[in-house]
Amino acid sequence: MRRVYDSWDRAYKSVFGALRQNEPCTFTICLPASVQLDTNPMLVLYRPGMKERFIPMNTVTENGDEIFYSATCSAKIPGVHYYYFSYISGGQWFYIKKAAAHEGVIGEGDLFQLTVYDEAFQTPEFLKGGVMYQIFPDRFCRSGLPHENVPNDRVLREDWGGTPWYRPDQNGHVWNNDYFGGDLEGIVQKLDYLESLGVTCIYLNPIFEAHENHRYNTANYRQVDPLLGTNQDFARLCTEAMRHGISVILDGVFSHTGADSIYFNKFCRYQTLGAYNSKESPYYKWYSFHHYPDVYESWWGIDTLPNVNENEPEYTDYICGKGGVLEYWMSLGAAGFRLDVADELPDAFLDHLHDCVKAADGDHIIIGEVWEDASTKEAYGVRRRYLLGNQLDSVMNYPFRSAIMQYLGGCSPYDFRNSIMTILENYPKCVADVLMNFVSTHDIERAITVFGGEPANGRNKDWQAERRLNPQQYDIGKKKLKAAMVLQFFLPGVPSIYYGDEAGLDGYGDPFNRRCFPWGHEDWDLIEYTKELSRIRHSSKVFVDGALKFLTLDDDYIVFARYRDQRRKAMVIALNRSDHEVVFGVDKTPFNDRYKMFKVMHGEINGNDVILPPYGFVAVKVEM
Numbered sequence: 001m002r003r004v005y006d007s008w009d010r011a012y013k014s015v016f017g018a019l020r021q022n023e024p025c026t027f028t029i030c031l032p033a034s035v036q037l038d039t040n041p042m043l044v045l046y047r048p049g050m051k052e053r054f055i056p057m058n059t060v061t062e063n064g065d066e067i068f069y070s071a072t073c074s075a076k077i078p079g080v081h082y083y084y085f086s087y088i089s090g091g092q093w094f095y096i097k098k099a100a101a102h103e104g105v106i107g108e109g110d111l112f113q114l115t116v117y118d119e120a121f122q123t124p125e126f127l128k129g130g131v132m133y134q135i136f137p138d139r140f141c142r143s144g145l146p147h148e149n150v151p152n153d154r155v156l157r158e159d160w161g162g163t164p165w166y167r168p169d170q171n172g173h174v175w176n177n178d179y180f181g182g183d184l185e186g187i188v189q190k191l192d193y194l195e196s197l198g199v200t201c202i203y204l205n206p207i208f209e210a211h212e213n214h215r216y217n218t219a220n221y222r223q224v225d226p227l228l229g230t231n232q233d234f235a236r237l238c239t240e241a242m243r244h245g246i247s248v249i250l251d252g253v254f255s256h257t258g259a260d261s262i263y264f265n266k267f268c269r270y271q272t273l274g275a276y277n278s279k280e281s282p283y284y285k286w287y288s289f290h291h292y293p294d295v296y297e298s299w300w301g302i303d304t305l306p307n308v309n310e311n312e313p314e315y316t317d318y319i320c321g322k323g324g325v326l327e328y329w330m331s332l333g334a335a336g337f338r339l340d341v342a343d344e345l346p347d348a349f350l351d352h353l354h355d356c357v358k359a360a361d362g363d364h365i366i367i368g369e370v371w372e373d374a375s376t377k378e379a380y381g382v383r384r385r386y387l388l389g390n391q392l393d394s395v396m397n398y399p400f401r402s403a404i405m406q407y408l409g410g411c412s413p414y415d416f417r418n419s420i421m422t423i424l425e426n427y428p429k430c431v432a433d434v435l436m437n438f439v440s441t442h443d444i445e446r447a448i449t450v451f452g453g454e455p456a457n458g459r460n461k462d463w464q465a466e467r468r469l470n471p472q473q474y475d476i477g478k479k480k481l482k483a484a485m486v487l488q489f490f491l492p493g494v495p496s497i498y499y500g501d502e503a504g505l506d507g508y509g510d511p512f513n514r515r516c517f518p519w520g521h522e523d524w525d526l527i528e529y530t531k532e533l534s535r536i537r538h539s540s541k542v543f544v545d546g547a548l549k550f551l552t553l554d555d556d557y558i559v560f561a562r563y564r565d566q567r568r569k570a571m572v573i574a575l576n577r578s579d580h581e582v583v584f585g586v587d588k589t590p591f592n593d594r595y596k597m598f599k600v601m602h603g604e605i606n607g608n609d610v611i612l613p614p615y616g617f618v619a620v621k622v623e624m
Helices: 182-190 191-196 231-242 313-320 325-331 347-360 398-408 413-426 446-450 461-465 470-490 524-538
Strands: 025-032 042-046 053-056 058-063 066-073 079-089 090-094 113-115 131-136 201-204 208-210 219-222 247-252 289-291 336-339 365-368 494-498 548-555 557-566 569-576 580-583 598-601 605-606 610-611 616-624
Touching: 025 079, 053 066, 079 398, 113 413, 113 548, 131 336, 131 470, 182 191, 182 231, 201 365, 219 325, 231 247, 289 524, 313 325, 313 347, 325 347, 336 347, 347 365, 398 413, 398 446, 398 470, 413 548, 413 557, 446 470, 470 524, 470 569, 494 524, 524 598, 605 616, 610 616
Parallel strands: 131 201, 131 494, 201 247, 247 336, 336 365
Antiparallel strands: 025 066, 042 053, 042 079, 058 066, 079 090, 079 113, 208 219, 548 557, 557 569, 569 616, 580 610, 598 616, 605 610
16 A cells, blocks of 8 residues: 655645745545545645635546545745645544644644745855865964964964863953954955865855954954954955865854944044944944843853844945945856844844845855754844745755764664755755755864764863864764765765865864864865765756655665756765665666666675675766
């Protein structure tokens, strides 16, 4: 007996995943012929807050003991819709849902999600099929060139690779004022290296003038931080990067500024009249004061990061208006923006930001920092519409990262598949093609440390500071990191390498995940492995916009395919997550004798045997 319904199978749902507005889709269910129906089944669609829409299903096929019923419909309004099926047999109602209802009440969690997005929504092509590289500017590469106008209250360290300062002062404040001197010219000097890794896009953590080394406390949105270089240096970086086939994306921090900034000017560093200095300041309306000037809204209660009112027209215009911050940096070569804490930016501001970025060039990209499923994310009581068109192109793919880490930590391969497929089902296809897939970032422990190190389990920073992987820990961490990178590179989306991951850099939480790149002490085996993954990725267009199908789910290994053109061309990936060799037959996968071309891109196939070393993989290009 076939399944009653499978939303991942196009025999049941003719369009996989999210629907474009007004795009027709046929839904099919399969019921036993023995079920005596009082009336034909119904497809039931609804949006939260709206009445349910009942669509009759018609008999399409009778196949022995099975009867298939179908209905075709479309949705006119973008948003997150839900659906289920119902029928009456013997006077009793029956439901076909994703999960069983509780006490007869059907809630959204019981239903199939149907994301409907704007019919004109497209995402930029330049990132698809590419490889991203995230750089924390102060810690990547120091050119050694002198820089002018560097504030004298910064501590310029000469011990490249030393432990970042992390201890608070006597008042409990961590100043983050030690700098290792990485700069924009240093990145230019390493463009050959990045190109050799297969990188096609650099994502820079903040580069705007700011007075802490992370630079998330913006002091001047229109100025490169003097220790990094000048605005002209940024323009040069973009020009030189483009010669290497590499675009540059900036980090936009628009939910707050620094208290030490031309806008707030709490410490009177600047000649400007800041909001803290006077209610007559041109920036006063940007901020919310509860008791002027010392009590004001700040980001997560950190008083050095005063929140801005993003919907204040003068602030919105400053960032998104004609000649504003966004336009300015795009004019110098920025290919788009990653938005810090996107869930703290109101919809109206995101709408303006989108319109500004897309007006410049439809191929500039907007990526949001969202940690959850962005299709159903709620923030401040509002269901967000990030991925429906007219806001974000993509998000940081934390759900994939969680699934990858859990899978290599031993979770069920079925749970892994379900996590991956759920995101792909909920997100528009054009979004899935540009998802930012990572295993490490500046906000989380490095993956090699998670895999090989002792869990921090809330231990304090003194414990984390000098805790480095010993040789045995490094070995297992590296093996699992390699396996994680296979998934990062070959699942839908764009792999994002956090600087130093490819060189074996380890580290617990902030700031130890932000150590200096280990130039001269790189793990070249890991670097060559990264190049190999990029080579395979760039060898096939299936990694540009191909679909995904899981073929085999075993306790020790999984097999999946990326394919295009109704599976006429595909890349099949087999990954071993265990610490022992795995051998299985090619004939165990559905991708075998139907294909006339069979080229092994990586790994070993001996006759009918696929041979997977511990934590190793095989990549096979096939064509009908």
